Amino acid sequence: MACCSTRISPGLHTCAGGACVQRSGRAEACLGVSVAEEKGLSALRVSSEKIEERRKGFLKGEYHRKFVMHAVVMEVPVVRETRMGLNLNGTKVYTGAGGAILEDVPHLTDWLSGLPTYPNPLKYNPAYSAARQYFVEETDTVAKDVVVNINDVGHGIHFRRAGPRDQIYFKPEEVRACIVTCGGLCPGINTVIREIVCGLWTQYGVREILGIDGGYRGFYSKNTIDLTPKTVNDIHKRGGTVLQTSRGGHDLGKIVDSIQDRDINQVYIIGGDGTQKGANAIYEECKRRGLKVAVAGIPKTIDNDIDVIDKSFGFDTAVEEAQRAINAAHVEAESVQNGLGLVKLMGRYSGYIAMHATLASRDVDCCLIPEVPFYLHGSGGLIEFVRKRLRESGHMVIVVAEGAGQELMAESTVNNNDLKDASGNKLLLDVGLWLCTILKDHFQAEFRETLNLKYIDPKYMIRAIPSNASDNVYCTLLAHGAIHGAMAGYSGFTVGPINNRHCYIPIKRVVAKSRNVNVADRMWARLMSSTNQPNFSRYEEVVQRQRKLNAQKQEEVENEKSTLSSNGASKPGNERATEDESVLIHSGDRQEFPVSAGGLQPSPISSPVAGEPTPSVDHAAP
Numbered sequence: 001m002a003c004c005s006t007r008i009s010p011g012l013h014t015c016a017g018g019a020c021v022q023r024s025g026r027a028e029a030c031l032g033v034s035v036a037e038e039k040g041l042s043a044l045r046v047s048s049e050k051i052e053e054r055r056k057g058f059l060k061g062e063y064h065r066k067f068v069m070h071a072v073v074m075e076v077p078v079v080r081e082t083r084m085g086l087n088l089n090g091t092k093v094y095t096g097a098g099g100a101i102l103e104d105v106p107h108l109t110d111w112l113s114g115l116p117t118y119p120n121p122l123k124y125n126p127a128y129s130a131a132r133q134y135f136v137e138e139t140d141t142v143a144k145d146v147v148v149n150i151n152d153v154g155h156g157i158h159f160r161r162a163g164p165r166d167q168i169y170f171k172p173e174e175v176r177a178c179i180v181t182c183g184g185l186c187p188g189i190n191t192v193i194r195e196i197v198c199g200l201w202t203q204y205g206v207r208e209i210l211g212i213d214g215g216y217r218g219f220y221s222k223n224t225i226d227l228t229p230k231t232v233n234d235i236h237k238r239g240g241t242v243l244q245t246s247r248g249g250h251d252l253g254k255i256v257d258s259i260q261d262r263d264i265n266q267v268y269i270i271g272g273d274g275t276q277k278g279a280n281a282i283y284e285e286c287k288r289r290g291l292k293v294a295v296a297g298i299p300k301t302i303d304n305d306i307d308v309i310d311k312s313f314g315f316d317t318a319v320e321e322a323q324r325a326i327n328a329a330h331v332e333a334e335s336v337q338n339g340l341g342l343v344k345l346m347g348r349y350s351g352y353i354a355m356h357a358t359l360a361s362r363d364v365d366c367c368l369i370p371e372v373p374f375y376l377h378g379s380g381g382l383i384e385f386v387r388k389r390l391r392e393s394g395h396m397v398i399v400v401a402e403g404a405g406q407e408l409m410a411e412s413t414v415n416n417n418d419l420k421d422a423s424g425n426k427l428l429l430d431v432g433l434w435l436c437t438i439l440k441d442h443f444q445a446e447f448r449e450t451l452n453l454k455y456i457d458p459k460y461m462i463r464a465i466p467s468n469a470s471d472n473v474y475c476t477l478l479a480h481g482a483i484h485g486a487m488a489g490y491s492g493f494t495v496g497p498i499n500n501r502h503c504y505i506p507i508k509r510v511v512a513k514s515r516n517v518n519v520a521d522r523m524w525a526r527l528m529s530s531t532n533q534p535n536f537s538r539y540e541e542v543v544q545r546q547r548k549l550n551a552q553k554q555e556e557v558e559n560e561k562s563t564l565s566s567n568g569a570s571k572p573g574n575e576r577a578t579e580d581e582s583v584l585i586h587s588g589d590r591q592e593f594p595v596s597a598g599g600l601q602p603s604p605i606s607s608p609v610a611g612e613p614t615p616s617v618d619h620a621a622p
């Protein structure tokens with residue numbers, strides 16, 4: 001049992017460091033914590049009478065679990081106030097008397113005073129009336145870090161717990177909500193849309209729900225779509241988004257004009273990091289204009305790179321679907337001699353899908369992710385490992401995240417790729433095709449071996465499927481969290497689970513940085529120990545050496561050029577010659593490699609490292 005969901009309630013903590021311990025086997029716990037956990041109550045508002053009252057209830061066996069009470073709980077002084085301030089980002093921050101810090105989300109009352117409140121209609125909803133302590137207290141919070149030292153004082157950062165509030169700030173018949181989906185596809189988007197519509201309709205009695213067609217630009221360039229439980233009934237069984245999506249087109253002025261013109265007062269925005277930045281700008285602008293508009297973000301990213309929350313929806317589905325591609329690659333590889341299956345998975349900057357898919361599969365020999373730069377040649381390099389593994393097992397499978405090796409490829413690209421998509425995201429070089437060409441050609445040229453390489457890029461097949469059962473449930477909780485938050489008057493927030501408890505997080509906090517695989521963490525260690533792949537720890541050294549070599553070569557070419565021009569030698573087809581020279585520089589000594597797909601030259605880093613033995617040619621190989 002965790003006591004951390006109540007850490008803002010220091011009055012109930014009794015142990016030296018402010019933590020409570022469950023004694024194994026005997027189901028013991030602090031009363032305060034068990035009460036707060038079971039009933040969703042907070043000590044911040046709890047008087048000693050209330051504790052006494054609850055204690056009696058507890059003793060009468062009103063609670064599910066049988067806890068042995070720590071007598072000392074009752075002696076702890078009750079905290080009567082918290083301190084409020086702003087942090088550097090302008091986020092409201094509450095500091096509890098015990099040192100816990102609540103990073104709060106904005107509320108309509110921050111800029112609109114005297115707003116009336118209304119009782120939550122869920123009180124009278126027969127489905128929910130049986131749920132004990134259904135409403136979340138305003139003082140309930142969730143701790144960001146749950147693994148703490150028992151002797152630590154202060155209880156770290158907390159976020160507001162998500163869920164329905166007793167009082168709401170919108171009369172249901174006043175609500176005119178809209179939903180928009182932006183960015184790349186991800187399994188589960190339709191489920192979130194469906195559950196926002198059905199939740200608003202059935203839980204709160206909202207009748208006006210509009211779909212914005214085609215992402216942010218749809219606010220000002222398209223008609224809206226009426227959404228009802230009937231129109232969205234089956235959409236969770238389909239992949240994609242029924243509302244359509246897009247990149248780019250975030251014209252803030254026009255979007256908020258459209259919100260105002262259409263009398264929209266709740267905006268539900270489903271999208272990734274770019275979308276959430278856009279959502280924050282919309283919230284800020286609504287606030288600046290003094291509008292009673294609640295803006296709720298629902299984080300979507302198949303890459304699982306959104307910070308703070310446990311994981312994004314669709315991630316589990318994606319990892320599961322990736323297994324099919326890995327299995328296929330494995331079957332192909334083990335059915336031939338020198339078989340190599342290469343699978344490229346999503347992950348622009350974060351290798352979560354590749355890492356989890358590898359761990360789940362057990363058939364993967366090497367997993368390459370953006371967080372771990374790799375190199376090809378020399379000791380500890382990829383080629384050495386591939387050769388070793390092929391010799392041992394006769395076949396192997398490599399999983400590569402699409403953002404891996406970008407620096408390595410960029411180094412070897414004659415016309416460096418600076419292209420961006422409509423949202424400003426850098427377009428990636430194709431690491432899958434690049435690896436195919438390099439590996440095949442190198443094995444042929446250097447070892448006289450034919451690699452039976454099969455390349456699978458299942459990205460769009462994975463993104464397009466509907467969410468699996470557990471993601472469907474997750475999407476439902478996200479959607480419900482978002483509607484409860486908006487109805488309660490919160491705005492500029494993203495909803496998501498932290499340590500398995502759903503929270504409202506300031507959007508600003510979520511987009512401040514993206515999340516990456518922590519290679520110093522045990523999860524990556526597990527992967528390394530299961531694949532036994534190289535850790536590429538010599539990357540920097542290898543790159544530096546190669547850069548030096550390239551610079552020397554460049555200098556030689558420049559010198560040659562200037563000698564030619566000072567001799568007044570006019571070479572026919574001079575321009576073409578210059579191009580060829582630049583190819584030479586970038587391709588190092590390995591001119592036997594053809595230009596790979598995507599216009600890439602073999603990497604300079606892919607050349608043997610100076611001072612290292614060149615791999616011997618294996619003439620015995622077929």
Ligand SMILES: Nc1ncnc2c1ncn2[C@@H]1O[C@H](COP(=O)(O)OP(=O)(O)O)[C@@H](O)[C@H]1O
Binds near residue numbers: 215278
């Ligand atoms: N910094 C930003 N400010 C405002 N809008 C943004 C910003 N970055 C991206 N957007 C908008 O968010 C939408 C989706 O962004 P994108 O990066 O394509 O996908 P994702 O949200 O999945 O990361 C696009 O319409 C884009 O214009």
Ligand SMILES: O=P(O)(O)OC[C@H]1O[C@](O)(COP(=O)(O)O)[C@@H](O)[C@@H]1O
Binds near residue numbers: 300301346347348
């Ligand atoms: O090909 P598209 O549609 O531009 O999408 C490419 C990107 O979309 C993703 O699937 C998810 O990206 P976003 O979450 O930023 O939309 C990435 O893995 C991938 O790089």
Ligand SMILES: [Mg+2]
Binds near residue numbers: 183273
């Ligand atoms: Mg993104």
